[in-house]
Amino acid sequence: MTTPVDRPGEDPVDLLADVAERLQRRLLPDDPPDLPDLDLAFTYRSASRGVLSGGDFVDYYTRPPSGSLAFVIGDVAGKGVDAMATTFVTKFMLRGAVFGGQLSWPTRPGEALQELRNGLLEQPDFARETDRFVTVLFGQLTPRTGLLRLASAGHPTPFIVRSGSVERPLLMTEPPIGVELDAALEPYPTEVVRLYRDDLIVLFTDGIAELRDDAGTFFESCIDEVLAGTHGARAADVVARLVSAGERFSSRPPADDLAVLCIRLTAETE
Numbered sequence: 001m002t003t004p005v006d007r008p009g010e011d012p013v014d015l016l017a018d019v020a021e022r023l024q025r026r027l028l029p030d031d032p033p034d035l036p037d038l039d040l041a042f043t044y045r046s047a048s049r050g051v052l053s054g055g056d057f058v059d060y061y062t063r064p065p066s067g068s069l070a071f072v073i074g075d076v077a078g079k080g081v082d083a084m085a086t087t088f089v090t091k092f093m094l095r096g097a098v099f100g101g102q103l104s105w106p107t108r109p110g111e112a113l114q115e116l117r118n119g120l121l122e123q124p125d126f127a128r129e130t131d132r133f134v135t136v137l138f139g140q141l142t143p144r145t146g147l148l149r150l151a152s153a154g155h156p157t158p159f160i161v162r163s164g165s166v167e168r169p170l171l172m173t174e175p176p177i178g179v180e181l182d183a184a185l186e187p188y189p190t191e192v193v194r195l196y197r198d199d200l201i202v203l204f205t206d207g208i209a210e211l212r213d214d215a216g217t218f219f220e221s222c223i224d225e226v227l228a229g230t231h232g233a234r235a236a237d238v239v240a241r242l243v244s245a246g247e248r249f250s251s252r253p254p255a256d257d258l259a260v261l262c263i264r265l266t267a268e269t270e
Contacts, residue, residue, distance in 0.1 A: 110187030133178030
């Protein structure tokens with residue numbers, strides 16, 4: 001078998017760099033799906049110079065002709081190549097569970113996290129002598145009814161922007177995957193929230209939540225103020241507004257990867 005370094009006339013260093021870049025690009029979120037009743041936008045920034053992707057990830061799952069959307073945002077502890085490798089396994093393990101037949105459609109978030117946890121705990125990165133863990137929030141939204149289902153493994157709670165209010169669902173959160181090494185015998189607890197036309201859900205990783213000002217205050221405590229008045233705004237504008245506010249708030253450049261995802265319901269619900 002010919003390996004990349006065996007190809008005559010090609011620089012092995014260039015080949016390895018090409019492979020690394022291709023793998024990193026596979027970890028970057030795809031363009032959001034074009035669904036008639038939803039407006040989606042995201043942004044992702046790596047904190048490591050010269051690295052396209054790292055420990056944060058965003059992914060979406062759809063199955064036409066269903067209008068339902070499942071989505072995930074997660075954060076693997078650590079930085080660099082090790083974190084990127086675990087991110088790769090996590091992202092595509094979930095994809096395999098959703099599209100490989102293990103899970104019903106529309107995917108139930110609690111079952112998705114149960115599958116992910118049990119699969120990850122079989123990986124050597126999650127042995128007792130390691131300190132690897134991952135936070136994950138999995139959601140499923142049915143635009144026709146406006147029902148939003150959320151399950152979390154230690155991930156920051158999202159914000160929901162309604163007409164006249166900014167709310168934060170009190171999720172029944174389990175610990176991050178890898179903190180406890182026993183198998184998940186039951187699906188993760190799932191919270192159900194009702195959305196209405198032009199309501200927004202804003203999800204993010206701790207790369208933006210843990211930005212600090214000169215006084216040591218976390219940006220997470222100010223996010224509701226930033227999102228106030230954005231009901232009905234384009235998802236892309238909300239993402240840009242949140243990231244820009246975080247940059248102005250922080251007293252130093254971001255030291256962690258950053259991901260923000262916004263979903264706006266554009267349909268009238270039943």
